[in-house]
Amino acid sequence: xxxxxxxxxxxxxxxxxxxxxxxxxxxxxxxxxxxxxxxxxxxxxxxxxxxxxxxxxxxxxxxxxxxxxxxxxxxxxxxxxxxxxxxxxxxxxxxxxxxxxxxxxxx
Amino acid sequence: xxxxxxxxxxxxxxxxxxxxxxxxxxxxxxxxxxxxxxxxxxxxxxxxxxxxxxxxxxxxxxxxxxxxxxxxxxxxxxxxxxxxxxxxxxxxxxxxxxxxxxxxxxxxxxxxxxxxxxxx
Numbered sequence: 001x002x003x004x005x006x007x008x009x010x011x012x013x014x015x016x017x018x019x020x021x022x023x024x025x026x027x028x029x030x031x032x033x034x035x036x037x038x039x040x041x042x043x044x045x046x047x048x049x050x051x052x053x054x055x056x057x058x059x060x061x062x063x064x065x066x067x068x069x070x071x072x073x074x075x076x077x078x079x080x081x082x083x084x085x086x087x088x089x090x091x092x093x094x095x096x097x098x099x100x101x102x103x104x105x106x107x
Numbered sequence: 108x109x110x111x112x113x114x115x116x117x118x119x120x121x122x123x124x125x126x127x128x129x130x131x132x133x134x135x136x137x138x139x140x141x142x143x144x145x146x147x148x149x150x151x152x153x154x155x156x157x158x159x160x161x162x163x164x165x166x167x168x169x170x171x172x173x174x175x176x177x178x179x180x181x182x183x184x185x186x187x188x189x190x191x192x193x194x195x196x197x198x199x200x201x202x203x204x205x206x207x208x209x210x211x212x213x214x215x216x217x218x219x220x221x222x223x224x225x226x227x
Contacts, residue, residue, distance in 0.1 A: 043220055044152065045217070098152040
């Protein structure tokens with residue numbers, strides 16, 4: 001099973017700052033990686049798929065990069081609504097797995 | 108508008124059973140593989156089970172294999188998950204999720220979830 005490790009566990013930033021979230025895979029997942037955002041009391045929402053493609057309706061301030069084992073989700077300038085938990089997920093190998101999440105907190 | 112609405116959750120004793128349902132609208136249900144993903148209280152996401160568009164292929168996480176059964180009714184645009192021999196560790200929100208790709212998939216639309224609590 002491919003283990004995804006996200007860092008940091010908690011990231012405290014202010015609106016307007018740049019956020020950089022990391023996801024590291026225990027083995028190569030090629031580019032088959034997605035990012036999700038989950039706000040309290042809500043279901044997750046797909047942000048990025050295939051490492052760097054934004055899902056429908058996702059603002060351009062969200063971008064993804066990486067391949068193989070190291071991936072990054074970048075939020076260029078944080079809006080108040082971006083403070084949430086972010087998960088990465090791989091679909092390269094079975095079973096598909098999620099990272100443990102990074103909580104993006106308001107500083 | 109894509110909508111997925113789960114129902115059937117509740118409080119159940121260990122060893123008992125429950126059947127979750129999900130009714131969908133806004134997309135061609137019988138074109139897509141479907142999945143259940145769960146989230147224990149305060150924890151992360153765990154894929155539970157998936158089913159192909161025509162029910163020919165089903166998959167389960169090791170943690171639920173032999174206890175849970177996934178099924179679907181394309182005519183009724185509905186997805187089901189039967190949970191047998193429930194354990195305390197099955198306590199979670201269960202999300203009905205539309206997949207992109209099968210069996211490996213991304214999850215592009217999610218229901219709001221139904222809560223399952225297993226406790227004596």
